[in-house]
Each structure stands twice: as structure tokens, then as C-alpha cells.
Amino acid sequence: MTGAVALRTTRYRPTVATIDLEAIRHNVAVLKPPGVEAMAVVKANGYGHGAAAVARAALEGGATWLGVALVEEGLALRDAGLAAPILMLTEFPPGSEEEGLRGGLTPTLYTNGGMARLGERAFSVRPSIRPHVKVDTGMHRVGLPPEEAVPFLRRLRVAGLEVDGLWTHLALAEEPDRPFTQTQLARFDRVVAEARAAGFHPRYVHAANSAATMAHPRSHYDMVRLGVAMYGLSPGRDLPGMDELRPAMSWTTAVSTVKRVGAGEAISYGQHYRLDRDSTIATLPVGYADGYRRALSERGTVLIRGRRYPVAGTVTMDQVMVDCGDDPVEEGDEVVLMGRQGDQRVSAEDLASWIGTIPYEVVCGVSERVSRKYVGS
Ligand SMILES: *Cc1c(COP(=O)(O)O)cnc(C)c1O
Numbered sequence: 001m002t003g004a005v006a007l008r009t010t011r012y013r014p015t016v017a018t019i020d021l022e023a024i025r026h027n028v029a030v031l032k033p034p035g036v037e038a039m040a041v042v043k044a045n046g047y048g049h050g051a052a053a054v055a056r057a058a059l060e061g062g063a064t065w066l067g068v069a070l071v072e073e074g075l076a077l078r079d080a081g082l083a084a085p086i087l088m089l090t091e092f093p094p095g096s097e098e099e100g101l102r103g104g105l106t107p108t109l110y111t112n113g114g115m116a117r118l119g120e121r122a123f124s125v126r127p128s129i130r131p132h133v134k135v136d137t138g139m140h141r142v143g144l145p146p147e148e149a150v151p152f153l154r155r156l157r158v159a160g161l162e163v164d165g166l167w168t169h170l171a172l173a174e175e176p177d178r179p180f181t182q183t184q185l186a187r188f189d190r191v192v193a194e195a196r197a198a199g200f201h202p203r204y205v206h207a208a209n210s211a212a213t214m215a216h217p218r219s220h221y222d223m224v225r226l227g228v229a230m231y232g233l234s235p236g237r238d239l240p241g242m243d244e245l246r247p248a249m250s251w252t253t254a255v256s257t258v259k260r261v262g263a264g265e266a267i268s269y270g271q272h273y274r275l276d277r278d279s280t281i282a283t284l285p286v287g288y289a290d291g292y293r294r295a296l297s298e299r300g301t302v303l304i305r306g307r308r309y310p311v312a313g314t315v316t317m318d319q320v321m322v323d324c325g326d327d328p329v330e331e332g333d334e335v336v337l338m339g340r341q342g343d344q345r346v347s348a349e350d351l352a353s354w355i356g357t358i359p360y361e362v363v364c365g366v367s368e369r370v371s372r373k374y375v376g377s
Contacts, residue, residue, distance in 0.1 A: 028057075028062050031230060032062050037224075043089065047227065047228065047363050048365070051073060055084070058226075068086060101129060123160060131161055138170075150191075163202045166206075170209060174239065206223040206224070208225060210227050232246045234349055250336065250339025252337065255330065255333045258329055259281055282304065286320055294315045300351070303341040304333050307344070309324050310323055
């Protein structure tokens with residue numbers, strides 16, 4: 001027993017994240033460069049959208065690979081019936097090699113320890129396995145120093161493993177005006193050329209994340225790794241092609257309570273939001289435990305009946321209040337926390353800017369307590 005209690009599917013609660021799988025298919029089709037393969041990065045439960053459903057839609061949209069951060073994420077995709085190649089974006093954690101290999105996950109390697117642990121297992125579990133090797137060209141998170149790449153590939157061959165992919169990760173692709181991406185790609189090109197000269201011919205050379213896919217065609221090589229843009233979200237400002245993408249997630253709830261509150265009264269914990277006029281306050285059944293971040297207190301805006309209303313006072317764990325002034329609002333009215341209503345829109349980028357983060361963190365942060373509903377399948 002782990003002590004964890006599985007949540008039941010929400011039946012009574014109107015707070016739902018709706019995922020448009022047609023948007024995922026569309027975005028993959030738009031982003032994938034011709035003649036280049038696409039990996040759908042579905043780590044962190046598909047950036048909060050639901051990894052298995054997104055993976056299926058992405059494969060339908062033209063992706064051929066899936067990418068995950070954890071062995072557990074890869075195995076969960078296998079449990080869900082996905083048969084496509086799945087790349088682990090970091091090394092298998094010690095002890096997970098056997099299960100990862102049995103699950104058919106493709107390992108990434110960049111340390112001698114990682115190679116040794118994998119080599120021992122691969123021989124008995126999956127001799128046909130062909131790992132990808134990661135080179136650190138300037139992100140300085142994980143990966144081999146460029147000058148160690150070819151010696152590493154040689155040792156890998158001696159250990160009985162043939163490299164199938166050679167890859168790197170870009171630190172600044174979302175800022176195309178800054179030259180460091182070119183520096184990273186030049187370092188990477190040198191490694192690829194040295195590897196080829198030494199007799200290594202990996203099928204996959206890959207470097208591009210979403211931003212690089214959009215802004216740096218020279219980074220496409222054999223495969224692009226699509227994350228945030230596949231979900232229809234912007235990896236940075238003013239990237240080419242952003243207008244063609246469709247956000248896949250919208251997040252809605254419904255008004256649970258409406259009341260008239262008199263001038264001079266204050267709303268929520270801490271009494272930071274005091275009314276200088278009588279006002280209609282709507283209470284919504286969503287809070288920071290759902291990922292509607294507490295930092296949105298007095299910063300967030302929601303849509304009701306096609307109009308924008310501010311969060312009144314502190315966001316609480318399960319509920320939030322909004323100030324509707326003298327407008328007519330009723331219990332049960334649909335509330336858009338993220339998405340479109342009428343001609344208004346609250347984007348993940350808006351939510352991110354209100355609390356000083358990036359859209360990635362907004363969608364990853366929509367917690368498990370929020371049911372995912374799928375449309376467009
Ligand atoms: C998360 C991740 C990606 C996808 O990045 P986006 O910016 O979301 O496109 C690609 N490659 C690696 C190694 C990653 O960790």
C-alpha cells in the first residue's frame with residue numbers, strides 16, 4: 001500500500017480541462033518539416049494534457065517517435081497500448097535498466113556508468129537495443145562534452161551496443177536573434193562529422209525543440225522533438241508560424257454561488273480585497289490545489305458570459321471569488337479560466353505572464369484533481 005488514494009472520475013464537479021486532440025494532430029502536421037521525422041514529447045503527462053491520448057493523436061498527425069523524461073512515463077505509455085518507439089530523454093536511473101529495456105524504451109546514454117549498467121542488462125534482456133547518445137553543446141544539463149563523444153561511441157561499440165541516435169539540446173532557441181544557437185549547432189556539427197569520420201552512422205541526428213523547429217531550420221537534421229508548440233503554446237515571443245497553431249487545452253468551471261456583498265466588506269483570506277461599492281461576487285469551485293495558482297490572487301482574470309472579471313482577493317485551496325460588479329451572473333454560468341468564450345480569450349501565455357512564469361508551467365500545473373475531457377478524437 002502506498003497510501004495514495006486514486007481519484008474517482010469527476011462526476012459532480014464542473015471544473016474540467018478539455019483537450020482538443022484535433023488541435024494536437026493539426027499542430028504536429030503544421031510543425032513537422034517535410035522529409036524530417038517528428039518526436040512527440042509527452043513527458044509530464046503530456047504537459048498536463050494526458051500522455052497517452054496526446055501520443056495517439058500526435059502519431060496520427062505524423063509523429064513517429066515519443067519522448068519521455070521518466071522510465072515510469074514510458075512504461076505507462078506501453079501499458080496504454082502505444083507501440084511506437086519511445087526515447088528516454090535522460091539516462092535510465094540506476095536499477096531501472098531491466099524494466100526499461102523490457103518495456104521497449106530506447107535509452108539515451110552520456111555517462112560511463114550509464115553505459116556499463118545498460119551494457120550488462122542489454123546483453124540478456126534486449127541485445128538488439130540501439131541507444132541514442134547525448135552531447136552537451138552548451139545547455140550544461142546532461143550530456144557528454146563534445147570531445148568525449150567519439151571515444152564514448154567506440155567504447156559503446158566494444159560493449160556490444162551500436163549507436164542509433166546522436167543528439168543535443170538547445171538552450172536559447174526561443175530567442176532567434178541571439179547567436180548562441182549557431183554556436184551550439186556548430187559544436188554539434190563537428191561532433192557529427194567526427195563520428196561519421198570514425199565510422200559511426202547513427203540513423204537519427206536530432207537537436208530541435210519546438211522553438212528551433214520554428215525558428216532554426218538548420219537544426220532539423222533527421223528529427224525534431226516537438227513539445228510545447230505541439231500543444232499549441234508559444235515557446236517564446238514572435239516565433240514564426242505561431243499563428244497557425246491551435247491551443248489544445250482549455251480549462252473551464254461553473255459559478256457555484258452568487259451573492260451581493262456590501263461596500264466596505266472584504267473578500268477572502270487576509271481581507272486584501274475590500275469593496276468600495278456594493279458588488280456581485282461569484283464563487284468558483286477551483287483553487288490552487290487544482291493548479292489555479294495562488295499567485296493569481298488579484299491578478300487573474302476569468303471569462304463569464306463573454307466578459308472579463310478579476311479574481312477578488314486570495315485564491316484559496318478549493319475555491320476562488322471573482323468580482324462581477326453589477327453584471328448579471330447566475331449559478332451554473334460557464335466560467336473560462338483558460339480558453340475562449342465569445343470573442344474573449346484567456347491564453348496560457350496570459351496566465352503565465354500574470355504570475356511571472358512560462359506557459360509550460362501553467363499547463364503542467366493543472367493538477368490531477370481536474371478531470372481531462374477529450375474532444376476531436
Ligand atoms: C522537453 C524537451 C523537449 C521539448 O521542448 P519544447 O520546448 O517543449 O518543445 C525537447 N527535447 C528535450 C530533451 C526536452 O527535455
